[in-house]
Amino acid sequence: MGADTVAPGRAAALVDARLPVFQAGMGGIAGPCLVAAVAEAGGAGIIGLYKHNPDEIAALIAEAADLTDRPFGINLVPEVVSEPTLLDQVRGVTQAPAARPFVTFYGLPPAAAIRLARDAGRVVIVQTGSVFDAVEAVRRGAGAIVIQGHEAGGHHLSARGVLDLVAAVAERLPEIPLIAAGGISDANAAAMAAAAGADAVLAGTAFICATESAAHDHYRARVLTATGADQTVITDRFEIGWAGRRHRVLRNAVTEAATPPAPTFIGRTVLFGRPYPVPCGSAAVPTIHTSGRIDDMALYCGTGCDAVTAIEPAADIVRRLAAGVAQGRAARRPDARPAATAAIAAQS
Known part of the structure; x- marks a missing residue:
C-alpha cells in the first residue's frame, strides 16, 4: 500500500498530519531540518x-x-526543569509568532502546563509509560497519548513491552488517540503496534540516520552497524543533566566499565553559538555540533536498530512506517489483544 492511500487516523488528524507517523522529539537530533522534512512528507515532526x-x-x-x-x-x-520554568517554556511556544506548533510532553506534566497550552488553542499530547499515567494525563487535559515501551531508545518511562501497553491503554481509553513508541523502526513493527490498537506510531531511532538528522556522523555509524537489540543496554550511566531516569543506549566503554567512569570532560558541544563542555556521563547526545570522544557519549538507540541500515531521506522513513500502520489496521480485530492485557491493566 502506497503512502498516498494511507488514512491519517485519529492521532495524525488531531495535529493535521496526513500520515500516522510521528517523529520523536529527540533533543539535539530533531532540529528544524529533520522536523520540516518529516512534516513535508506528511508525518508529524517534533522539535x-x-x-x-x-x-x-x-x-x-x-x-x-x-x-x-x-x-x-x-x-x-x-x-x-522546575514548574515555573516549564510554564515559561510553554509560553515561549504559544507566543512564538512564526507558527502554531502542537505541544508534546515527555512524562506527565503538571495540569497547569497542559491548561496553559490548551488555553492558547494548542493540541497537547503526553508521553507516558503506564496505563495509570495515561489516564491521569487525559484527566489533566491531554488530547492524545504516546505510550512508550521498554524497547525505546533514550530515556525510559516503563519496563513493559510496547504491544502490551498499547493494548491495555486502547482498552482503557478507547476514545483517546493513541500513539505507540518503542522499537518501531520498520514497517513490520509499525504494523504490530497498529494491530495492537495504536492509531499511529512514534519513532526515534529510525530517524537518527535520516539525511536531515543532526546526529553526529560517528553516532549514526554506530547505529548503522548495530545488528540487534543485544547491542543496546538499559543503564543509568548518563545521568548528568537528567538524573533519576534510566535510558537505553548502544553499549560502549562507559556502559561496560565495572564502575562508572569519573565525570571528566571528554568533549564539547555548541548550542546557539555558545560552547558547553561535555562530561563523561552527560545526558547530552552527540550532534553535528559536538566534538571529542564521541563513542564515550550517550548513544541513545532502541531495540529496532537492526532495521536501520542506510542514510536515507526522512520522507522514505515516513512512507515506510505509514505503510506498516496501514497493514496493521487491516489485520486488527476487535478482540485481537495480547493475552497479558487484563493483567497489565489490573497492575497499572
Whole structure:
C-alpha cells in the first residue's frame, strides 16, 4: 500500500498530519531540518527541546516554519526543569509568532502546563509509560497519548513491552488517540503496534540516520552497524543533566566499565553559538555540533536498530512506517489483544 492511500487516523488528524507517523522529539537530533522534512512528507515532526529558554524556543520554531508550511510540534520535558520554568517554556511556544506548533510532553506534566497550552488553542499530547499515567494525563487535559515501551531508545518511562501497553491503554481509553513508541523502526513493527490498537506510531531511532538528522556522523555509524537489540543496554550511566531516569543506549566503554567512569570532560558541544563542555556521563547526545570522544557519549538507540541500515531521506522513513500502520489496521480485530492485557491493566 502506497503512502498516498494511507488514512491519517485519529492521532495524525488531531495535529493535521496526513500520515500516522510521528517523529520523536529527540533533543539535539530533531532540529528544524529533520522536523520540516518529516512534516513535508506528511508525518508529524517534533522539535526536541530540553532546558531551552523562550527565546531559543522561538528561534527554533521560526527556523522550522521557514522550511515548511505543514504543521509540526515541539517536545518539552517537565522533569528536568522546575514548574515555573516549564510554564515559561510553554509560553515561549504559544507566543512564538512564526507558527502554531502542537505541544508534546515527555512524562506527565503538571495540569497547569497542559491548561496553559490548551488555553492558547494548542493540541497537547503526553508521553507516558503506564496505563495509570495515561489516564491521569487525559484527566489533566491531554488530547492524545504516546505510550512508550521498554524497547525505546533514550530515556525510559516503563519496563513493559510496547504491544502490551498499547493494548491495555486502547482498552482503557478507547476514545483517546493513541500513539505507540518503542522499537518501531520498520514497517513490520509499525504494523504490530497498529494491530495492537495504536492509531499511529512514534519513532526515534529510525530517524537518527535520516539525511536531515543532526546526529553526529560517528553516532549514526554506530547505529548503522548495530545488528540487534543485544547491542543496546538499559543503564543509568548518563545521568548528568537528567538524573533519576534510566535510558537505553548502544553499549560502549562507559556502559561496560565495572564502575562508572569519573565525570571528566571528554568533549564539547555548541548550542546557539555558545560552547558547553561535555562530561563523561552527560545526558547530552552527540550532534553535528559536538566534538571529542564521541563513542564515550550517550548513544541513545532502541531495540529496532537492526532495521536501520542506510542514510536515507526522512520522507522514505515516513512512507515506510505509514505503510506498516496501514497493514496493521487491516489485520486488527476487535478482540485481537495480547493475552497479558487484563493483567497489565489490573497492575497499572
